Amino acid sequence: MTETYRESLEGLSRLRGITGAMMVSADDGLVVAESLMEGIPGEAVAALAASLMRRMGTAVSAAGFALPSFMHLQAAVGALLVVPAGPDTLLIIIGDQNVNLGLARIEMLQAVEQMA
Amino acid sequence: MSEDIRVMTAQLAADPTSLVFLPLAEALRQRKRLDAARKVILAGLARYPELADAHDLYGRILGDDANFEQAFDEWGIAIRLDPDHAGAHKGIGFLYFVAGKLDRALNHLQVAQKGLPDDQGVVAAIARVREALQSNVSDTGRPSSTGPAPTEEVADDLAEQVFAGLEAAENGLLLVDQHGQRLGGGLQSPDGQDVADRVAAHLAGVSREATRAARLLDMGDWNALTVQSDDGSLHLASPTADTVLLVVRDPAFPLGRLAALSERAGIAARSWLESLT
Numbered sequence: 069m070t071e072t073y074r075e076s077l078e079g080l081s082r083l084r085g086i087t088g089a090m091m092v093s094a095d096d097g098l099v100v101a102e103s104l105m106e107g108i109p110g111e112a113v114a115a116l117a118a119s120l121m122r123r124m125g126t127a128v129s130a131a132g133f134a135l136p137s138f139m140h141l142q143a144a145v146g147a148l149l150v151v152p153a154g155p156d157t158l159l160i161i162i163g164d165q166n167v168n169l170g171l172a173r174i175e176m177l178q179a180v181e182q183m184a
Numbered sequence: 185m186s187e188d189i190r191v192m193t194a195q196l197a198a199d200p201t202s203l204v205f206l207p208l209a210e211a212l213r214q215r216k217r218l219d220a221a222r223k224v225i226l227a228g229l230a231r232y233p234e235l236a237d238a239h240d241l242y243g244r245i246l247g248d249d250a251n252f253e254q255a256f257d258e259w260g261i262a263i264r265l266d267p268d269h270a271g272a273h274k275g276i277g278f279l280y281f282v283a284g285k286l287d288r289a290l291n292h293l294q295v296a297q298k299g300l301p302d303d304q305g306v307v308a309a310i311a312r313v314r315e316a317l318q319s320n321v322s323d324t325g326r327p328s329s330t331g332p333a334p335t336e337e338v339a340d341d342l343a344e345q346v347f348a349g350l351e352a353a354e355n356g357l358l359l360v361d362q363h364g365q366r367l368g369g370g371l372q373s374p375d376g377q378d379v380a381d382r383v384a385a386h387l388a389g390v391s392r393e394a395t396r397a398a399r400l401l402d403m404g405d406w407n408a409l410t411v412q413s414d415d416g417s418l419h420l421a422s423p424t425a426d427t428v429l430l431v432v433r434d435p436a437f438p439l440g441r442l443a444a445l446s447e448r449a450g451i452a453a454r455s456w457l458e459s460l461t
Contacts, residue, residue: 095223095226095227096223096226108401109400112400113397113400113401116393116396116397116400117397119393120390120393120394120397120409122226122230123386123389123390123393124390124409124411124418125230126229126230126233126386127383127386127387127390127418128411128413128418129233130233130234130379130382130383130385130386131371131373131379131382131383131416131418131432132373132374132375132377132379132415133373133374133413133414133415133416133418134413134414134415135413136411136412136413137412137413137414138410138411138412139409139410139411139412140408140409140410140411141394141397141398141406141408141409142406142407142408142409142410143398143401143403143404143405143406143407144398144403144404144405144406144407145402145403145404146398146401146402146403146404147403148397148398148401148403162401
């Protein structure tokens with residue numbers, strides 16, 4: 069399974085503007101598989117992204133909504149995208165200012181389907 | 185592994201919906217197994233996000249781990265869910281005491297004492313806060329500057345003015361301060377319940393996590409956090425350093441328009457906040 073993850077993550081990492089892709093445990097934010105450019109603190113990003121997704125999930129539940137199917141954090145010079153990949157895992161993408169967000173989202177959803 | 189933890193772990197494995205996660209997480213916390221306690225309580229919170237006791241216990245676990253900022257958030261959520269929650273008032277009271285905000289510390293500790301009359305830690309803390317307050321009065325001739333919060337009635341009047349004139353100002357726009365308290369706007373769940381305060385309580389923590397994630401990745405300040413679910417799209421922004429603005433619309437609402445609406449609401453919020461100063 070990890071090999072399947074790795075192939076999908078490497079495919080995502082080749083997209084323009086993507087600097088890293090990770091599969092992460094949704095509960096504790098531990099990295100399951102990764103394909104990251106050098107210098108990206110994968111473990112810390114994974115933990116924070118999973119925590120952010122959990123917090124948003126709690127807020128969304130409090131609003132009476134279904135759990136998030138997509139999360140996008142946009143910052144001044146980059147973006148973090150997260151989609152659930154099954155009940156216990158998250159697919160995370162890190163992008164720079166050149167990332168095509170619409171394409172990245174579609175590719176993420178396709179990757180999750182392939183990994184299922 | 186001690187027997188009680190073994191038994192409770194087995195119970196939880198047999199029935200993941202069981203509330204035994206609370207005593208299990210507390211037992212792990214008391215044995216200083218904070219990572220395991222955190223894991224258990226987070227799994228429980230995922231199933232029971234509205235359970236004040238679970239947020240209180242998570243606050244204590246975070247406090248034991250010296251993560252006071254997040255502990256404050258969790259206790260704040262617990263109080264939003266259960267305004268008389270003694271454990272959460274005790275936790276926040278201690279944090280305010282440590283931060284030197286004595287009036288606020290005393291308010292929270294007194295509420296805690298009503299629910300925990302035999303708790304000697306609360307009794308001792310109240311005595312120390314009163315002593316420190318008395319000392320402040322003696323030193324300056326007047327009480328400390330951290331006065332009580334405005335009354336809820338005044339706050340409600342102000343809240344209605346923030347988004348006046350904007351589309352769906354009372355359902356789907358929410359302005360929240362850094363402590364998870366609603367400043368303005370409103371929000372209803374798909375079945376028509378008022379969920380504004382409940383959602384507001386969760387948003388301060390979200391903003392802090394977003395800031396941390398963006399800084400960790402050297403991305404600069406975060407501009408927006410967008411979340412999609414089957415029931416709606418949420419757009420979170422930070423119109424000022426101390427506030428977050430939530431815009432909620434149905435799933436068919438285009439994300440680009442959501443961002444534009446958030447921009448307009450952010451301008452209104454900044455203008456309203458400036459008018460208060």
